[in-house]
Amino acid sequence: MSATCATPSVTLTSGLVDYGKNLRPFSYLAKPAKGTRVQDPDFPGTHIVRVTDALADFKANVAMPAYPTTQGWNCNESRFVLYVTGAQSGGKQGWAMFDGKTYAFIKFLPINPPDIEQFYWSHSDPTKLVYIDNRENGGQIIMKMMEINVETGVQTVLHDFMPDVKAQGWPTTGPVRAGYPFYSGGDLELWGLGAGGIPNVSGQLGLNAFGFNAKTGKVTRYSGIPVAQARGTTPFPLKSGKGWAWPDWANHTTVVFDLNGNIVRTVQFDAIEHLDSSVNAKGEDLLVGTQYDGPSGSGNLMVANLATGAVSTVIGTSKGDGYPRTSTLISSGAWKVPGWVAMGVTGSPYGSTADNGSNNAPVANPQTYIDQEISIANVDTGVVFRVAHHRSTGHYSNAPVNNYWAQTNVTPSPSGTRILVQSDWGNANPKSPVINPNAPVDTYVIELPAYKPN
Numbered sequence: 001m002s003a004t005c006a007t008p009s010v011t012l013t014s015g016l017v018d019y020g021k022n023l024r025p026f027s028y029l030a031k032p033a034k035g036t037r038v039q040d041p042d043f044p045g046t047h048i049v050r051v052t053d054a055l056a057d058f059k060a061n062v063a064m065p066a067y068p069t070t071q072g073w074n075c076n077e078s079r080f081v082l083y084v085t086g087a088q089s090g091g092k093q094g095w096a097m098f099d100g101k102t103y104a105f106i107k108f109l110p111i112n113p114p115d116i117e118q119f120y121w122s123h124s125d126p127t128k129l130v131y132i133d134n135r136e137n138g139g140q141i142i143m144k145m146m147e148i149n150v151e152t153g154v155q156t157v158l159h160d161f162m163p164d165v166k167a168q169g170w171p172t173t174g175p176v177r178a179g180y181p182f183y184s185g186g187d188l189e190l191w192g193l194g195a196g197g198i199p200n201v202s203g204q205l206g207l208n209a210f211g212f213n214a215k216t217g218k219v220t221r222y223s224g225i226p227v228a229q230a231r232g233t234t235p236f237p238l239k240s241g242k243g244w245a246w247p248d249w250a251n252h253t254t255v256v257f258d259l260n261g262n263i264v265r266t267v268q269f270d271a272i273e274h275l276d277s278s279v280n281a282k283g284e285d286l287l288v289g290t291q292y293d294g295p296s297g298s299g300n301l302m303v304a305n306l307a308t309g310a311v312s313t314v315i316g317t318s319k320g321d322g323y324p325r326t327s328t329l330i331s332s333g334a335w336k337v338p339g340w341v342a343m344g345v346t347g348s349p350y351g352s353t354a355d356n357g358s359n360n361a362p363v364a365n366p367q368t369y370i371d372q373e374i375s376i377a378n379v380d381t382g383v384v385f386r387v388a389h390h391r392s393t394g395h396y397s398n399a400p401v402n403n404y405w406a407q408t409n410v411t412p413s414p415s416g417t418r419i420l421v422q423s424d425w426g427n428a429n430p431k432s433p434v435i436n437p438n439a440p441v442d443t444y445v446i447e448l449p450a451y452k453p454n
């Protein structure tokens with residue numbers, strides 16, 4: 001495997017068609033066999049490869065990208081990691097690594113982060129993955145930042161947070177967890193974290209929020225951030241590496257801090273929904289995500305510029321797109337092409353109507369706009385390319401087993417030319433979707449026309 005992070009230079013939009021807001025056909029497509037590469041019948045040029053057969057491969061119900069804010073692919077796209085869960089008797093689960101070229105399963109990684117999505121690939125070393133090991137071992141609490149060489153399995157302690165937690169006078173019995181949206185700014189340099197398990201804070205596990213600079217070892221405490229649920233109130237690092245931001249859920253805003261913990265500005269953007277941090281072509285820090293009646297409007301894809309405080313809409317009510325569809329997930333994991341994000345929408349499994357609404361029952365000729373689609377968008381220009389149908393229905397139905405697992409965790413590769421997404425494939429026939437609460441969930445790779453397999 002190459003030890004560099006170089007990837008071929010490509011034009012991401014090569015071969016893509018801008019369909020605008022026109023309804024696209026939602027055609028029948030049988031569930032592909034594992035390893036089979038098929039063309040999406042409704043988006044010519046896009047190919048879909050089924051990567052996993054969780055039941056046959058692992059005796060498990062689910063194999064999925066961990067989360068859109070997690071960089072599933074390593075820096076040169078030679079490896080990616082999926083999460084396998086729902087193991088049956090004798091089955092396997094955990095963090096499974098795959099070959100980024102052949103899509104073959106390689107091995108399970110011996111990691112155990114505090115949340116399934118809290119692992120981080122280096123931007124400079126394709127073999128380096130970092131996570132926080134936070135568990136009890138023989139009566140001792142471990143809270144260490146670990147590096148694993150995914151090829152050799154060798155693990156190295158990068159930092160032990162126990163002395164930091166003790167120095168702050170925080171409880172040493174609780175977890176150390178990374179802040180939503182789970183990204184370490186710089187090249188694994190900045191971390192937004194919470195530590196010290198404090199139960200019964202508004203019915204949640206409370207954490208003390210702090211920032212950590214892995215290069216200097218400096219801990220920046222955020223004493224003004226209330227102790228509450230970890231992912232809701234722990235600061236997250238800006239992708240530029242210039243500071244942190246904090247989702248102030250109570251006031252439906254986002255607060256931006258500098259590297260010393262000083263407040264820079266408050267942005268009218270509610271970070272309670274699915275979102276990701278990003279940078280635009282100018283290198284300015286952004287939040288990209290969905291807003292339902294947010295302080296600056298409503299939309300499936302809205303952008304908050306954390307450098308200026310401005311909030312804009314790419315897809316939303318102010319653009320004539322109707323009220324935001326349900327369960328939109330967005331990722332800026334294509335970090336080699338700043339300004340580009342991937343978006344997956346559950347919406348209605350029955351497609352969309354001409355007035356930009358969603359059907360609530362099967363129709364004879366299903367069509368879509370936003371619903372059931374995967375798109376890529378440029379937050380600088382506002383251009384949107386709709387590229388595929390993900391065909392997953394379980395999340396729409398609030399299925400008791402696969403509801404969460406069947407959502408659209410779109411995870412683009414660093415070059416943006418491929419996108420991982422999971423699906424239960426209930427929409428093989430959109431004229432009569434199958435909503436099966438126990439359907440297995442597998443991962444697929446969406447290959448854009450710009451991707452050229454070696």
